[in-house]
Amino acid sequence: xxxFIKRQVGxxxxxxxxxxxxxxxxxxxxxPAFNDFTTQRRMTSNVxxxxxxVSLARSEATRRGGDVTLQRTDTSDSxxxxxxxxxxxxxxxxxxxxxxRVFDLEGTPTFNAKNDEDLQDEEGLTFNSRGLLxxxxxxxxxxxxxxxxxxxxxxxxxxxxxxxxxxxxICFP
Numbered sequence: 001x002x003x004f005i006k007r008q009v010g011x012x013x014x015x016x017x018x019x020x021x022x023x024x025x026x027x028x029x030x031x032p033a034f035n036d037f038t039t040q041r042r043m044t045s046n047v048x049x050x051x052x053x054v055s056l057a058r059s060e061a062t063r064r065g066g067d068v069t070l071q072r073t074d075t076s077d078s079x080x081x082x083x084x085x086x087x088x089x090x091x092x093x094x095x096x097x098x099x100x101r102v103f104d105l106e107g108t109p110t111f112n113a114k115n116d117e118d119l120q121d122e123e124g125l126t127f128n129s130r131g132l133l134x135x136x137x138x139x140x141x142x143x144x145x146x147x148x149x150x151x152x153x154x155x156x157x158x159x160x161x162x163x164x165x166x167x168x169x170i171c172f173p
Contacts, residue, residue: 039145042106047143047154047166049103050082050111054125054164057088060100061127064090067134071096071124082111082141110144125158133162144171 011019053070061068073096074084087099096102105111113122126134138160144153153171158164 043109043143043145043154046105046107046109046111047156049105050086050141050143050156051164051166053086053088053101053103054158054162056101057125058127058131058162060088060090061129062131065129066090067126067128068100069124069126073102080110081113083109110142112142112144114140114142125162127162131162133158133160136160142169142171 057068057070067090069089070086071089072082072084072086083105085102085104087096087102089095089099122137125137128134138158140158141156142153143156152168155167155169156164157167
């Protein structure tokens, strides 16, 4: 008679609790790594936006045969000059009302032009018809995340001919 009795298949409450404990422990270790991953992805995205904006402004200047300006849209914060976003305009370099393109940044990055270089006082970068920066302006713009102690920053170097390159550095709060 015992061979006709079906055995119940499933989890006991003890097995379920052990599985949940293991899953929560794994999440405890995975969540900080995921947060660091998203922070680094956001920083990379913002740096890529600045580099592509420089490249687009240079190419538009040569394509149009005239001056094209990459300028910051928010000039109110002297410690975050380029963090409010930037646009590319033709003609009047202080007018973002009819831009070629506007670049909005992800999150609230700090894009600060270095104090000892030319970009600190510039509201924009103007490229001539040959794709060169006007006025011989060059310098670096530093990008630091919200947690400057843990996250390496990015430094975008823009040379006198308008080429941009990226390096990593340690942000100090």
